[in-house]
Amino acid sequence: MTVLPPGVSARTFAAAVNAFKGIVGDQWVFTSDDDVFTYRDPYSILWDTDEERVPSGAVAPASVEQVQQVVRAANKYKVPLYPISTGRNLSYGGSAPNQRGSMVLDLKRMNKIIKVDDYRNFCLVEPGVTYFDLYNYVQDNKLDVWVDLPDPGWGSPIGNALDHGIGYQFAAYRDHFGAHCGMEVVLPNGELVRTGMGALPGSDTWQDFKYGTGPMVDGLFAQGNFGIVTKMGFHMMPAPEAFLGGMMYVPKHADIVHLVKVVNALEDQGLIGMPVWSSPVRNASFRNGVPDPDLVKLMADGWPSVERIEEYVAKKGVPAYGVRLQLYGPRKTIEGTWEYAQRKLKALVPGATFEEIAREDMPPSQELVDKLGHHYFGVPSLAIFSMVSRNEQNAANPPDGHNNNAAILPRTGEALMNFGKCVMEAYQSVGEKQTVSPFTTPITWHPRVFFAGPGVRISREDKEHNKRQREIYHALVNKFAEYGYVDYRTSPTYQDLIVSKYSFNNHSLRRLHETIKDAVDPNGIISPGRYGIYPKSQRTNRV
Amino acid sequence: MIGKLGLVGLVLAGIATAAVAATPIQPRARLPGDPPAGASGAALVQHGDHAFQYYCAPCHGGFEKNLPGTHALAVKYKGERPALLEERTDLTPEFVTYIVRHGIEGMPQFRKVELSDANLAAIGAYLSKSK
Numbered sequence: 001m002t003v004l005p006p007g008v009s010a011r012t013f014a015a016a017v018n019a020f021k022g023i024v025g026d027q028w029v030f031t032s033d034d035d036v037f038t039y040r041d042p043y044s045i046l047w048d049t050d051e052e053r054v055p056s057g058a059v060a061p062a063s064v065e066q067v068q069q070v071v072r073a074a075n076k077y078k079v080p081l082y083p084i085s086t087g088r089n090l091s092y093g094g095s096a097p098n099q100r101g102s103m104v105l106d107l108k109r110m111n112k113i114i115k116v117d118d119y120r121n122f123c124l125v126e127p128g129v130t131y132f133d134l135y136n137y138v139q140d141n142k143l144d145v146w147v148d149l150p151d152p153g154w155g156s157p158i159g160n161a162l163d164h165g166i167g168y169q170f171a172a173y174r175d176h177f178g179a180h181c182g183m184e185v186v187l188p189n190g191e192l193v194r195t196g197m198g199a200l201p202g203s204d205t206w207q208d209f210k211y212g213t214g215p216m217v218d219g220l221f222a223q224g225n226f227g228i229v230t231k232m233g234f235h236m237m238p239a240p241e242a243f244l245g246g247m248m249y250v251p252k253h254a255d256i257v258h259l260v261k262v263v264n265a266l267e268d269q270g271l272i273g274m275p276v277w278s279s280p281v282r283n284a285s286f287r288n289g290v291p292d293p294d295l296v297k298l299m300a301d302g303w304p305s306v307e308r309i310e311e312y313v314a315k316k317g318v319p320a321y322g323v324r325l326q327l328y329g330p331r332k333t334i335e336g337t338w339e340y341a342q343r344k345l346k347a348l349v350p351g352a353t354f355e356e357i358a359r360e361d362m363p364p365s366q367e368l369v370d371k372l373g374h375h376y377f378g379v380p381s382l383a384i385f386s387m388v389s390r391n392e393q394n395a396a397n398p399p400d401g402h403n404n405n406a407a408i409l410p411r412t413g414e415a416l417m418n419f420g421k422c423v424m425e426a427y428q429s430v431g432e433k434q435t436v437s438p439f440t441t442p443i444t445w446h447p448r449v450f451f452a453g454p455g456v457r458i459s460r461e462d463k464e465h466n467k468r469q470r471e472i473y474h475a476l477v478n479k480f481a482e483y484g485y486v487d488y489r490t491s492p493t494y495q496d497l498i499v500s501k502y503s504f505n506n507h508s509l510r511r512l513h514e515t516i517k518d519a520v521d522p523n524g525i526i527s528p529g530r531y532g533i534y535p536k537s538q539r540t541n542r543v
Numbered sequence: 544m545i546g547k548l549g550l551v552g553l554v555l556a557g558i559a560t561a562a563v564a565a566t567p568i569q570p571r572a573r574l575p576g577d578p579p580a581g582a583s584g585a586a587l588v589q590h591g592d593h594a595f596q597y598y599c600a601p602c603h604g605g606f607e608k609n610l611p612g613t614h615a616l617a618v619k620y621k622g623e624r625p626a627l628l629e630e631r632t633d634l635t636p637e638f639v640t641y642i643v644r645h646g647i648e649g650m651p652q653f654r655k656v657e658l659s660d661a662n663l664a665a666i667g668a669y670l671s672k673s674k
Contacts, residue, residue, distance in 0.1 A: 030655065034644065038654040042646045060656045090651060108656045111574075132571055132601070139570070154601065365565035370608055379568055382601040385611035389649035395618050398648050 002031060003054045005080050005101035006538070013056065016077035016103075020059040023069045028109070031057035039087070039104050041096035043401030045458045045466045045473075045493055051543075053096045053492055055082065058104035064184070064192065064230045070105065071228070072190040074525045081105040082527050083228045085127035085159030088152070091404045091455070091491065092163060098492040098529040105228065114231065115207075118143040122181060122207035124233045127158045132380040145236040146378035148173035153380025158232045162222045164446075164489050168375045169273045169328065171447035173237050177222050182206040184231035185221055188521035193227070207233035223489070224513070225527035226520050237378075240328040245358035245372060246338050249280070249319035251351045253309045253438070256321045257413030258348040262341065263323055264411055267447055271337045273326035273376065274444055280318040282439035288393045291435040299435050303421045309438050319353065320439065326376055331361070399457040403469075403493070405476055406451035407485035409442060416440045418483075419452055426479035430471050451488065453480070477501065492529070496542045499532030514539070569606045572596035577661040591669025594662040595629070602650070603628045612650065632674050636667025 004013050021029045030036065039055050046052040056079075061067045074081050080097075083105040087095030097104060111128030116137060123145075125134065131153035138145060148167035150160055159165075160176050167174035183195045196212040197203040210218065220226045250259045266272045285295040298304055298312050313320045325341055327334035338356070345352045360368050364377040374381035390398035409415045417438070424436040442450030453476065456469035473494060480486050481501040490498050502509055513533045517524075524535025534541060575597055578590040596604070602612030605627050617626035625631055640663055646652035653663075 028656075035655065038644060038652045040652075042651040058654075058656070086657065087654060088651075094651065095654065106654065106656045108654070132597075133574060136571055136573055140573075152601075360565070364568065366568050366607070367566060369568060380571060380601075381607075382611060383607070383609070385602060385649060386609055386614055389611045390615035390618050392618060398615070400648055 001033070002036075002056055003101045004056055005078075005103070006099070006541075008077070008079055008101070012077050013079065016073060016079045017057065019073040019077065020070060020103075023073065024059055024061050024066050028060040028062070029057065030059075039095045039106075041090075041094035041491075042460070043090050043094060043403065043458055043491075044096065045403055045456070045470050045491070047400075047458065047460045047463075047466065049463060051100075053093070053098060053100050055097050055104045056101045058106045060106040060109050062109045064110075064186065067105070067107075067110075067186045067228055067230055068190045068192065071186055071188065071525065074103070075189070075523050078523055078525075079103050080525055080528050081228075083107060083127075085156035085162075086130055086154065087159075088155045089159060089163055091402055092489060093492045096492070098495070098527055102528070107228075107230070110230065113137045116141070116143055116145065116236070117207070118145045118236075118238070120208060121145055121236045121238055122233055123157075123236055124182070124207055124231060125157055126231060127156055127229065129158070130154050130156060130380075131160075135378065135380045144239050146239050147380070148176070148179065148237060149375060149378060149380055150176075151373070151375040151384035152382040153375070154382060157234055158229055161232065161234070162229060164223060166445035167274075168326075168373075169237055169378070170270060171267060172270070173235065174274055175446055176234070177219075179235045180218065180232055181208065181210040181235055182231075182233040183218055183221060183229050185227040185229050187227045188523070188526050207235075220516065223531045225530040225533055226516060228526065237328075240330075240362050242329065242331045242334060242361050243358065243364065243368070243377070244325075244327040244334040244338055244356065246325045246327070246341065247322055247355040247357055248325065248341065248345055249322040249353045249355075250345075250349050251313070251319050251353075253313055253320045253417065254306060254413075255349045255352070256416055259321055259323060259345065259352075260411065260413040260416070262345045262348065263325075265344065266325065266337070266341055267444070271327070271340075273328055274447075276324040276326070277441040277443070278322040278324070279320065279437075279439040279441050280322055281313050281316050281320050282437050282441070284316050284318050285437060285439075291437075295437065296435050299424075299438070303424060304438065306417070321441070324357070324372075328362075400460040401458045402455045403458060403473060403491050404455045404489075405453040405473060406443070406445075406487055406489070407453045407476075407480040408446075408488050409450040409452055409485055411444070411448060411450050415450065416442060416452075422479055422483045422485070423454060423476065426476045427472070429479065430475040432472055432475075446488065449488075453487070495529070495531050500542075572600065575662060577659055578665045582665070587665050587668045588672050590662075591665035591667070594658075594666050595669050598653070598658050598662070599628065599666065605629070615648070628670055630674070631670065634667075634670045636664065636671055639663070639667040639670055 039058050080102040082097030082102040084095045107127035110126040112126045114124040116123040131149040135147050148169045150165050161180050165176050173179050182198045185193045195218050196210045198206040221229050263275050327337050342354050369377050369379050388402050419440040420436045420438045427434050440452050442452045456473050459465045486501045487498050517533050575593045613626045643653050
């Protein structure tokens, strides 16, 4: 049974569907129950509840002109559209809309790779292009650039960048929105805009200089609902000559402060790709996710002192923390950087140890990507799903998906040493008895901050499980906010919650977004509710 | 993070240096068009092979170690059935279609816009061919 958009009658919706069919063709408008099912978010924690963000249908244009016509028809009938690129933003909503009853605007058919230039090192693509497709294009045309991609690689460079997605190489590339250069956007009234140098007729620098002249508006179209991006350019990294992977370990818990300082300096000089953090002592403290008795004892009486944690680390006899440096570039340059990194850490932590784990000329071998991970080398893969699909650890109760929860922490050792306390307090606030490790290892997806936080598993069978996991997610976010953290990206389920925490000066940022929304999308046609931005008529709908 | 600290802090530690023979990266399959209208029999199976390699093999292939779909089925069936879909003899086009359009566990469902009915039929024909 069709879930209609708010305030839209069945008769009006039918008229809108007919209008959409007239624009894109009958076969590219989907309203049957079977077809709508394929647009549901399989990782929705609201699965099969009345709150699940089920769409009313989907419409799949093949061109920019069709997108414009669909937008104009949507305005006429007041049917909200939710644009997706490849629809694979799993854990962050997938292909399902923010607002129940929206019509998904499926841009997968717009899948042209318009240009890849390995002289000036950029690409220009449409939304339906996947990282696999872009990688294949580079390989087929023997181009001398790397694709910086997330794991998994079946998503869209445009879709990923527009949700502030990330990759794994140098800072200049792995912030995918930061690496973009130039957009083409269909506005909520159907008008077409090109940003930056794309606004200058005859320009050949659209993918080279993102600012053009005047205010830069590109940010409005990421995690926003002010337009539909139909083309986007990205800077690309020239293929490096060689790779070197080196592990650096520090023996004590408090040494993390020094390790972070050294790695920050390497990162901020542009000398390394994404550092990969680890904690040998934490690995030695869990078996199949179950904490060993020593750790349970350490954590039994509340957050332990640094002295007690150090005693625990010494007893385990393995380093407290490690980090894998990923060095890309000319052979002699990366060898020199590796020597420099060791020297800098040794000066601060005399007991630090080092291990070179890989050194190879590029392109990478299959053995290297198997060992360290495809995504560090720009090779698309879905191998990451091994972490969350059925495996030896979860065989008795495999998950149906997960919702990530990554708080933004300052890039300091002190923040890492205290983050576990924040998580522990969040669990305790909802009566959740979990042994939290004091050894937090962050992800440095976005180069200037750390991300950390426990995700939650979802079930498509057990609504009570999902309800409880949702309570835990809320408790975590509420506690994160007390510490000044909170997420950088989240599923529509939690977007109102997350945005409510960004509340400086009585939510003045959100109110600014709403002012813009009212000006450019008075009918609330594009993704109502996306990251907490509702049209005027719906602002009481926040959850 | 998969352990108590969730998905975000997954650790890759303890990787030992080892001398390895350099094998080129296994190529990825290219986006297939739809099968020719009216394709059947061996032609449909051949097209289904191509479509399988593009749409399915990144999880269910055997071209790399421990791909997640193959690994999940190995854990599920414990040797009672092949973990590789291409080695199964009990798959029907109807079953393949149902799973692809509905998803299962961590595998999401696939939309017609990304995987057409025609290509899905070809994949079904490929996986259910006599072996």
